[in-house]
Amino acid sequence: MSDHPMRGRTAISGLGETKYYKRAAAPDGEFKMCLEAILLACEDAGVDPRDIDGFASYSNERSSPDRLAAALGIKEMRLSNMFWGGGGGGGSGALANAVSAIISGQCEVVVVYRSLAQGQFGRFGQGAVVNEINNDGKWTAPFGLMSPAQSFAMRVRRFMHENGVQQEALRAISMASYFHAQQNPRAVMHGRELTEEIYDQSRWIVEPFHLFDCCMENDGAAAMIVTSVERARDLKPEPAVVLAAAQGSTPRNQAAAHNADLYATSNFQHVAKRLYEIAGVGPEDVDVAQVYENFTGGVMMSIVEHGLCAPDEVNEFFTLENFKAPDGKMPINTSGGNLAECYMHGLELIIEAARQLRGQSPNQLANPEVALVASGPMVTPVSSCILGVDR
């Protein structure tokens, strides 16, 4: 197969994260944290922040490029880019947009970023309190189906039914995130061990999700510096090469009243196929995967739809042993992820993938070469990326 024009042309160089906080616990506001994360990423990469010429984000990010560029004294802004769609669906998609801008010659140094202060602004997990509803929410909200957990539980239950999946498979995903967080001092759930007993006895939020199947809500900010692979080689850290990044959706995935053509899905079937074609690698080449946990059920379907496990083998494959770094068959969420490190809308997952390839993870694998990131599942569009080492 001939080289794809996206494959291996760009790299993630700088990684920046503020301290991660419990929801509403950050001493600083969202915009200030965003600036801090961007400066940390620039310092890590060894680039002058004023040389950033592009901004890419997602999920209705509030820290807008116009304000950031003024605050940072950007010399010439060439890209102000927002990925449409809520949740974490756009994490890898924002990276794809940054990569595209660099390859097409529009930009040289793009920052991909996300900032969240759910204390300063609203929460995600609550239903809106309104008197009347005349959008597509009317087909679900009057029946008490209005939060993300409630929206996604229906798809997950159907997948479990179609494939005979047991609750223990979801438990293993949660256990893996908490296990890895214990080695990560930056993780919000560092020091909070999760056992099978604690999981089993935790309250239901909405079946099949226990409390520990649901992501946290947090405050913090994260940023990554993306450049051409040539420029990245002159910068300080080992480049994490972008082999592929892609976004998209299956047909009519958000059709009203849960009428998607393919219903029991994380919505990655089409994106994953294209992603591997761009990257020139297959599921068998993936050494480590960072898989967005809004809810464990989404992780399950993302892993299956990225070809890392057959749908009828979920019960056998989904064990803490298989998911553990460094020696599990498929280590996942090696920093603790959205469940136990920080819910930074999955940007922390791409950062952790890059960290694994640099050899700087708190749960480091032995010389991983290919890292997969599946960004927020079950929304439209979704996105994922594959990072590799420079050679």
Added chain:
Amino acid sequence: MTTGELSQWHATNPDTYLPPGLAEPRPWQDGLDIPYWEAIERDELVVQYCDDCKAHQWGPEWLCHRCHKFDLEYVKVEPKGKIYSWERVWHPVHPALQTSCPYMVVLVELPGADNVRMVGNLIGDPMRPVTIGEEVEAVFEHHKDADPPYTLVQWQRTRD
């Protein structure tokens, strides 16, 4: 935890499955779904139908997603379905639901209408086990005291 302790609403209010206070549904301002709300007020279940494709469509759209014909008609369909998926909600995310957890939400497919799906509540004891594929029939839940009044399509097991 027993159902009785948690679910005070279900035990004492037979008329509506969930308490008042949730957002009340209204037609799109452009009128797209008015025929649906008018039909269910008369205890008739309707969905969109494309006469060119000979196929049903739901939720409502201004055009057929198959052939792009505009202004589909609403046709009466048998108010019977099968449970396609389900969820039992324990954590109230809305103040109006504080006394009604757990409650049961089902996704119902309509075999008589190309398996289009509808979300509703499954009437009855929310702790009763649910089987995907179970047959259900529509129950038209009229909220006559609301201003303006409206109707919700709920579901109950056919064999009850």
